[in-house]
Amino acid sequence: MKSILIAIAVVFQVATALGQTPSIQVEKSGKGTPVIYxxxxGCPGRIWKETAAFLGKGYSAHFVTYAGFDGTAAIDTPWYSAVRDGLVDYIKSQKLKKVHLVGHSMGGNLATDLAALLPDRVTKVVLVDAxxxxxEVMMPGVKAQQIQYISPYNKQLLEMQAEPFKKMAAGMSANMTQSKEKADSITSWMLKADRKxxxxxxxxxxxxxxRPVLPSVKAPVLILAAGFPNREVIEKNYIKQYEALSNKEILIADKSRHFIMFDEFEWMARNIQQYFSK
Structure with a gap:
């Protein structure tokens, strides 16, 4: 029997100028309702393949990898807005409708942006620990304009040698999942990333x-949050941050760190499956 996921690799050319580096790379598989993962x-799009397999037939999966990660060519700053705009162009050029979005962390930010920008195309949104x-959580009271691209900290990171950078990345990864094996995978992705x-x-x-774009999100949103280390504090942060989002449900994975797909996969996948089936 043929696999549900028959991968077809597609590099999407975001810019109209011939030969310009694309901001996203997309791998597609399956047929049915489009789900953009x-x-x-820093993570590759394939991190979502197990989730897509769990959901089964009836979905067209679009696994996104961002420029500069997992061996893809880098693009210049501003990076986030270029990725967001590339995703908008991709959805429009592929003529995708009734789109479901599933995003982890920064991917959840992109999903929020897309839902606000394309309310006529996006019908369901899942945000995983985003x-x-x-x-506001990491640096309370610090304004966006106070954060500069050219800074002593960024200079230090750009010039850091391979071994100390690897040690730093491993320390960060260990705090993001309960699994040592998965933490090693996260570290390897960080090391593979274009440094700039x-x-x-x-x-x-x-x-x-x-937060200002949340009122523009019309699709229902399922928010899956990692409860480690303090469910009460985390739940309070999520309620406050998503206050302006009207149609939402927040669920907490009590034992999970940031990578819920690694720490509580079945809980996450079943909640997504139930949400999509409504």
Whole structure:
């Protein structure tokens, strides 16, 4: 029997100018309702393949990998807006309608942006451990204009040698999942990333605040949040950050760290499956 997921690799040319580096690469499989899978920062689109397989037939899966990650060619700053605009162009050029979006972390930010920009095309949204303004949580009181691309910290990251960068990446990865094996995978993706995209792309995310666009999101939104280490604090943050989003449901994965697809996969996948079937 043929596999449900018969992959067809497609590189989408975002820019109209011939030969310009695309901001996204998309791998498509299956037939049915289009589901665009958006990974977190630094991660490849294939991180979502197990989820797509769990959902089964009836869906056309579009696995997105961003420029500068997983061996794809890098693009210049501003990086986040170029990726977002590339996704808008992709949805329109492929004539996709009744689109479902599934995004983890930064992928959730992109899903929020797309739902706000394309309310006539996006019908369902799943946000996996994604908040509209991570700066507010990580750096309370700091304004976007205070965060600069050219800074001592960014300079340090750009010039950091391979071994100390690997050590830093491994330390970050260990805090993102309960699984040592999966943490090693996250580290390998971080090391594979184009260094400038990694540094300046993350600066884009620190400057990002999508709370003003939330009222423009018309599709129902399922928010799956990681409850580790403190469910009460995390739930309060999510309720506050998504206050302006009218049609939403927030569920908490109590034992999961940031990568819910690694720590509580079946819980996450079943909730997405139930939500899509409504």
């Amino acid at each position: 958006l990974p977190g920062f 908040i509209p303004c991570m700066r 995209v990694y540094v300046f792309g993350y600066t884009d995310l620190l400057k990002l605040d999508l």
